[in-house]
Amino acid sequence: MANTSNEMPFFEHLEVLRWHLIRSIAALLVFTIAAFIGKSFIFDTIIFGPKNPNFWTYRMLCQLSDSLGLGNSLCLKPINFEVMNMQMAGQFSAHIQVSVLVGVVLTIPYFLWEIWRFIEPALYEKEQKYTRRIVFYSSILFLIGVLFGYYMMVPFSMNFLVDYQTSQFIANKVALDSYISFLSTLVLASGIVFEMPIAVYFLTKVGLVTPADMREYRRHALLAIVVIAAVITPPDVMSQMLVAVPMYFLYEASIWVSAAVLKTSSVETDLVESNELVSEK
Numbered sequence: 001m002a003n004t005s006n007e008m009p010f011f012e013h014l015e016v017l018r019w020h021l022i023r024s025i026a027a028l029l030v031f032t033i034a035a036f037i038g039k040s041f042i043f044d045t046i047i048f049g050p051k052n053p054n055f056w057t058y059r060m061l062c063q064l065s066d067s068l069g070l071g072n073s074l075c076l077k078p079i080n081f082e083v084m085n086m087q088m089a090g091q092f093s094a095h096i097q098v099s100v101l102v103g104v105v106l107t108i109p110y111f112l113w114e115i116w117r118f119i120e121p122a123l124y125e126k127e128q129k130y131t132r133r134i135v136f137y138s139s140i141l142f143l144i145g146v147l148f149g150y151y152m153m154v155p156f157s158m159n160f161l162v163d164y165q166t167s168q169f170i171a172n173k174v175a176l177d178s179y180i181s182f183l184s185t186l187v188l189a190s191g192i193v194f195e196m197p198i199a200v201y202f203l204t205k206v207g208l209v210t211p212a213d214m215r216e217y218r219r220h221a222l223l224a225i226v227v228i229a230a231v232i233t234p235p236d237v238m239s240q241m242l243v244a245v246p247m248y249f250l251y252e253a254s255i256w257v258s259a260a261v262l263k264t265s266s267v268e269t270d271l272v273e274s275n276e277l278v279s280e281k
Contacts, residue, residue, distance in 0.1 A: 020114040027110045032103030039095055047098060047183065050155050051079055057155045061242075076159045081172045083179050094176050101184050105146055105191070109139035134198060141194045149190025152243055154183055160231070193250070200254040204261040211259040214251070221251050 035042050049055050058076050065074030085091050116135045162172055203209035214221075229244035 017118055020118045024107065024111045024114045028103045028107040030103075031106040032099045035102035036095065036099040039099075042098060042102060043095075046102075047180065048083070050150075050158055050183070051081075051083075053079075055155065057151050076155060077163065079158055079162050081162050081174055083174050083176055085176045087177075090176055094180055097177075098180060098184075101188075105188075108142055112138055134201070138195060138198050141198065142191045145191035145194025146187050148194065148246060149187040150183075152246075153186050153190055156243060157186060158182075193247075196250055197254045197257045200258050201261055204258040209258055211255050211262065214255045214258060218251070218255075222248060225251070 050057070062072065062075040065072060068074075085094075087093070112135045116131055119131070165172075200209055200214070204211075225244050225247045226240070229240040229247070
C-alpha cells in the first residue's frame with residue numbers, strides 16, 4: 001500500500017522537493033568542478049580523443065577488419081583537421097562549457113534517483129519496485145547511449161564531415177565552439193535516443209503507443225535507421241551495420257517493452273475484475 005501516514009501539506013512537499021533539487025545541484029557542482037580541475041584529461045583524452053589516430057574505435061575497427069579477412073576496408077582514414085580558437089575568451093568559455101556538460105552527463109543518474117526518492121512515499125509497494133527498476137534502467141540506457149554516441153556516432157560522423165568537400169580551395173579548419181557543439185550534440189542526442197524503451201513504457205501505460213503500432217511502422221523505422229547510418233558512416237555495409245544494428249535492436253526492445261506493459265496491465269485488470277466478482281458474491 002501507499003504510505004498514507006506521512007501525508008504532508010503542499011508547501012511541505014515543496015520543501016522536500018527543494019532539498020532533493022539542492023542535492024542534485026550540489027552533485028552537479030561537484031562533478032563540474034572535478035571536470036574543470038581535470039581539464040588536461042577531459043580535453044586531451046576525451047574531447048579530442050576522436051581526433052587521435054589511436055582512438056579506441058579506430059583500433060577496434062582495424063582489428064575487426066583484420067580478423068574478418070577484409071584487410072583495411074573497415075579502417076577509418078586518419079582525421080586531419082585543425083581546431084582553432086577564434087575568440088579572445090574562447091578557450092575559457094569552452095573550458096566552462098565542457099565542464100558543465102561532463103557534470104550534467106554524470107549527474108543525470110543521481111538526479112533520477114533523487115526524483116524517485118521524492119515520489120517514492122506516494123507509491124504503492126508494487127509501484128515502488130517498478131519505479132526503482134525504471135530509475136536503474138533509465139540511468140544505464142542513458143550512459144550506454146552516451147558511450148555509443150561517443151565511440152560510434154562521433155567518429156563516423158566526424159570522418160564523413162571532415163572528408164566532405166565542395167571545393168578543393170576550401171580547407172577544413174574547425175572553430176573550437178563548433179567542434180564542442182558537434183560532439184556534445186551527438187553524444188547527448190544518442191543518450192536521449194537510448195531512452196526509447198523507457199519512453200515507450202510510459203506511452204504504452206497511457207495508451208498512446210501499442211506494440212501493434214510499432215510493428216506496423218517497423219519498416220519505416222528500419223528505413224530511417226538505415227538512412228541515418230548511411231549518412232554518418234563510410235560507404236561500406238559493415239560500417240553501416242555497426243551503427244544501424246544497435247539502433248534497430250533498440251527499436252525491437254521497445255516493442256517488447258510495450259507488449260510486456262500491455263500483458264501486465266491485462267493481468268492486473270483480470271485480477272481486479274475477479275476480486276470484484278468475489279466481493280459481489
